[in-house]
Amino acid sequence: MTTTQALGTVAVGYDSTPHSDVALAWAVQHAAALGRPLLVVHACGAPRGYAGYGDATLTVTRHELRVAGRRVLNHGLALARKIDPTVELREHLAVGLPRDVLDEVTASGAHLLVVGTRGHGRVSSYLLGSVSEGVSVGATCPVVVVREHEVPDKHSPYAGRIVVGIDGTDVSRAALDAAFALASLEHRPLAVLHAWDDAVRWRDQTSYEIRRETSTEHELQLAESLAGYKEKYPDVAVSLHQVETDARWALVDASRHAHLVAVGSRGRGDTAALVLGSVSRHVVEHAHGPVMVARTDAV
Template sequence: MRKPNVVGVDGSESALDAVRWAARDAVLHRVPLRLISVGPKPAPDTAREVNRSDRDGWLSAAAQVATDTAPGVETTSELRAGIPYAVLVEESAQARRMVVGIRGLGERTGLPVGSTAETVAIHAKCPVVVVRGRVPEPAEASPVIVGVDGSRVGEAAAAVAFDEASARRVPLVAVHVWIDVAVEPWFAIDDDREWAEIDETERAVLAERLAGWQEKYPDVEVLRVVERDRPVRYLVEHAKHAQLIVVGSRGRGGMSGMLLGSTSRALLHTAPCPVLIARTAGL
């Protein structure tokens, strides 16, 4: 059974952007699209009946947007009762991918990302795409960006990124930023030759991390980027003209109790294009 791309629909333009992205992705990967609208539990009062009517309209509009965006996409819709983020996290257990807009209807417009999107990104049981920034046009040749750090979750990100670049027939930019991986912040090095030796070592690390995936996806052109700094700045810089950033839910330096690492969380607030947070089973 093909697991679907699942999108939360709430009548906002942000949600419709998520529907457009998820519909194209569903056709690209030949999977169904499932649209979910979540509202309060049924009650006899008129206000909530109007709310249900609104949500029926939101789902109908979203289904039409999906069809217009990706003709032939297999779409189902459902009204669910409950708290939006809780229902979406529950749905994620049976989803291929959860796709959410950056901000729901009624959430504060001054925030770079809404509470529902961030909560789903933290707690979902499957990969999550937060659709923000510049949404790519169909057949766009801009690259996929992936953050590579050598962790198990980073390995999951590399797997997803190669698959996305191959399916979209675009280059892959693999970014490895090593200052907080190889060198502790309190460890000072003044000799440029020592920095050069570390840089050479980290380039070898990146090459090793990518070797198996390049063999599996020989069609993917890979640009390797190795920098000495913090990851977010370089991921954002290289993503200015990208169609997707792929990162792990928690990096190599992340605390084991964290469900979403600092780099992934920062990208939810700053990325100039959609962000895909990959996950490894059990993490």
């Protein structure tokens, strides 16, 4: 594909399944809010041989794949026009493995990649394949994994908010950048969630003084992480949430009520990101609503 085709677009992987319809609807609305073109992407799969009657080897040709893929893509384009006819539509139909096609789209300059998932557990849509191979697809832009949202508790402190998980690293700064930008765009309040678990440290030291000291350290870390954002995004109402628990559990629980949860990731091949990477993967797999994954090299 040409770089100009994908450059600056909100790209969405589409395969005509119900969960990709949900992702498409989210992507259309986001593209409209941003004033960006929407690129609807369908990967047809790779040509292959298989055994037919009499053990003859039959071949699914590139032409057959494109014919079938064109029907799927046309359905997605028609649905996008129905949702919002004002959005500029672009299309990309490719013969190849979905992960490779999505890699190409993000490498060609897409602003954001949107994909769908069937629900909880492993991200198993045709377009994604798996969390590690799909969400970590090598994307050079943020990725939003969209699933149908559960009914939130309006009394939750996270209800209707964009929730961003932070830990004071450059990885969480990527998540903060993406979350603040989205909150400003959608005129939504932002909940900054810092979860920490110092059970090991407190195994033999559980005094009130030590716990208070540790809590103060985390409060300082939270304040330092947010330095400069109030000035850059004065329109975003921010609430701070510090919880003493595993970050994975805290973010998944928040996703039950949040509009969207944002997490950071360093992407593939960075062993230093192993722990936080496990957090982002866990949230993507088990969240109860949309999740945005922002990479440090993608913002």
